[in-house]
Amino acid sequence: MIGPPVQVIQALYLDNPQGLADYIAQPVKKRPDYPEMPPQDYLDPETRLAVAEYMLAVKN
Numbered sequence: 324m325i326g327p328p329v330q331v332i333q334a335l336y337l338d339n340p341q342g343l344a345d346y347i348a349q350p351v352k353k354r355p356d357y358p359e360m361p362p363q364d365y366l367d368p369e370t371r372l373a374v375a376e377y378m379l380a381v382k383n
């Protein structure tokens with residue numbers, strides 16, 4: 324486990340895939356019990372949105 328659980332992320336961004344895609348391009352520090360997330364800005368905007376939509380759709 325590196326970041327927050329997928330269930331937590333889905334609850335935060337369920338109706339907001341673009342918000343998730345924007346966060347991963349330029350993460351802000353939120354949780355005192357986690358390290359900083361590194362920016363995923365090596366992915367282009369379309370790919371970031373596709374990853375976001377996947378994360379919000381995936382079931383475990």
Ligand code: HEM
Pocket residue numbers: 325326327332335343346347351352353354355357358359360361363374375378
């Ligand atoms: C495309 C890949 C990734 C996606 C889609 C992703 C997604 C996310 C999301 C949605 C959050 C929570 C945002 C929020 O609370 O508003 C998060 C937090 C976090 N992620 Fe990622 N992440 C990715 C890659 C990584 C990588 C490579 C690392 C570390 C090696 C990482 C470590 C973290 C950590 C530590 C947090 C908590 C940051 C904080 O709360 O301050 N993530 N990630």
